[in-house]
Amino acid sequence: MPAPPTTATPVLTPAMRAEIEAFIPRYPTKQAVTLPALHVVNEHLRCVPMEAIPEIASILELAPAQVYDTLSFYGFFKPSPCGKVRAWVCRSISCALRGGEEVLSALSDKLGVKAGQTTADGKVTLEFGECLGLCDFSPAMLAGTKVYKNMSVEQVDEVAALLKEQADQHG
Numbered sequence: 598m599p600a601p602p603t604t605a606t607p608v609l610t611p612a613m614r615a616e617i618e619a620f621i622p623r624y625p626t627k628q629a630v631t632l633p634a635l636h637v638v639n640e641h642l643r644c645v646p647m648e649a650i651p652e653i654a655s656i657l658e659l660a661p662a663q664v665y666d667t668l669s670f671y672g673f674f675k676p677s678p679c680g681k682v683r684a685w686v687c688r689s690i691s692c693a694l695r696g697g698e699e700v701l702s703a704l705s706d707k708l709g710v711k712a713g714q715t716t717a718d719g720k721v722t723l724e725f726g727e728c729l730g731l732c733d734f735s736p737a738m739l740a741g742t743k744v745y746k747n748m749s750v751e752q753v754d755e756v757a758a759l760l761k762e763q764a765d766q767h768g
């Protein structure tokens with residue numbers, strides 16, 4: 598059932614709505630578009646505000662609770678904006694054994710944020726990640742679409758600068 602109309606300013610722009618609607622013919626059901634729709638919103642806003650849920654539900658003819666179920670299943674989606682670049686430092690076993698925790702700690706000190714936080718300039722959100730499939734290159738980090746391999750504490754100044762550069766390129 599579509600969500601009731603709201604008088605609040607919409608969160609979804611016409612461009613976001615168009616992107617979501619373009620997915621509909623490509624999936625067997627509208628409900629199957631829920632996850633792509635969340636990614637569309639996240640890509641534009643670097644978060645998925647709660648106010649977006651009834652709007653997505655309306656497009657997909659779902660109950661808002663159905664959209665929320667999908668949203669809350671994934672820790673990926675945040676209610677307030679992340680940095681322009683999200684950096685996941687792997688903390689799974691191979692990386693942990695090769696100094697991943699120390700790299701994360703050093704990067705955290707360098708950026709001035711704890712894991713889960715965003716730098717004051719809004720450029721980088723530092724996060725824990727689970728196995729990135731790069732165990733042969735541990736400790737590893739995924740930042741946006743870029744992979745950092747065989748990291749070390751000695752490299753964190755350079756890595757922090759590269760992350761900020763990546764953020765600048767992101768707009």
Ligand code: FES
Pocket residue numbers: 687688689690691692693727728729730731732735736737
């Ligand atoms: S354990 Fe870190 S990439 Fe696999």
